[in-house]
Amino acid sequence: MPDGHETLLEIEDLSVHYRSTHGDVAAVSGVNLSVRRGEILGIAGESGSGKSTLAVALLRLLRPPGYIAGGSVTFRPKNSPEVDLLNLDERRLRVLRWRSLSYLPQGSMNSMNPVMRVEGQFRDVIEEHSSLSRSQIDAMIPRLLGQVGLEPSVARMYPHELSGGMKQRVLMAISIALEPDLVVADEPTTALDVTIQRVILQSLADLRSAFGVTLVVISHDMGVHAQLVDRVAVMYEGAVVEVGDVRQVFKQPSHEYTRSLIDSIPKIGPVATPAPVGQSEAL
Template identity: 70%
Template sequence: MPSDSEKATDNILEVSDLTVEYATSTGAFTAVQGVDLDVRRGEILGIAGESGSGKSTLALALLRLLKPPGQIAQGSITFRPDGGTPVDLIKTQGRALRALRWRNLSYLPQGSMNSLNPVMRIRDQFADVIIEHAPNRKGEVREMVPRLLRQVGLETRVAQMYPHELSGGMKQRVLMAICVALEPDLIIADEPTTALDVTIQRVILQSLADLREQYGVTLVVISHDMGVHAQLVDRVAVMHRGRIVEVGDVFQVFDAPKDDYTRGLIASIPRMETPERSGQEEGAVR
């Protein structure tokens, strides 16, 4: 039987008692409170909850992207890169933190429409990330960009285009390709299907699943849509009012939710069912 230390290496991210506060004129507002959460290496973990439950704030805290007035009030975040030494993300600062981004940790932001530079061609936006975070790979950019675009289902001609020439789904897939450019260990995707129609949502979800298969990357997918989690994730953590109220295998959570809030989220999924007619209506038809 493996020891506790051996078991711990199965986790790529370990979050303990994480609390995030925002300073306001009336005092501190707690957006994330006492979160304990482990992310297993190679899995797709979903974080579910309604708008305002603290999901995006949690994502920004994990990536150390919080800006004032937000701050991490307490807790620990341990990141275990593949083949590397565990890193305390809260204590890591400056160049050391910058070195982890894109190469080990990537972020797929909410709102692809506004996440790309409107005055730069797509190929140059890839180059910016690759050259800044892996300057030794500068010479590979020309051959990397077409390959990365093809892997998310885009034609290579997209590299020559500007963001305004792309649809919302194409922009989202460009961002996904940028996220995996340096083959990170962990990607956190915040509402990756927001503002996309249902057909394109399906394409994006399949692309995320394919990235896990192609790169072995671990994914944390944040979405208020329980249907997204049902289609994509291995485990799901449910957030309510800044707390994790339930974590479990996605089948277990959907089949036998333990928390009333989780039951409410599942009940909110639209169903393609024809309502049964009442006896009076049936009689009237006859």
């Protein structure tokens, strides 16, 4: 958890709509949310609650028919003046991406170039967004892979040679290659088995410890938030209905929807034995 309460990202009254033949549909409605430097903030909610739409909107990755209907997103990178990401020109936004602001998308299976080795995918990002030489980049790659628990030999592999968990960790390594201020991870454990999920969660926690990276972790799985985040924001029907310290939210949720999400977590304990057919429980 960060020592202070310096705000890195401030989302104010953000609304996102999708155009349809039946009129505009609000996917995100008037969201107000802050992200503190150095923390891991979780965004929770079931599918369709607006979590991923919120992420791609603040990163300016929203595609038609979606559009930003209103609001502002103030970003305060280190050693640079604050900017409103929603009103930033494309040139300045391109400078910020990867160097100050990174995105770990859903679906690692579809997020890598299938005909390029892993090392080439690192080079593409780093050469485009930094002035490092080829030799400097090549020296970085084994270290970055090691940070997420992968062997240096992975650099020479193609995506089809990697498991789903390995692909996800490669993308994590690429996302922190230039030590950005903020990484947004959208459903980082989806479609992975529970053993690999644990590895991914530990790798995300290590990124904060090793690099001081601020993380926004989007997940429908409340168990992920319980294990990883410092604070959690709960979204329901496009709105944030509760924000708080993760322990406080789990112990005393203030919104009925949050309670239902917590109750959906599988629990270990004795199972009540049903009464024999034809007998009451009192017997």
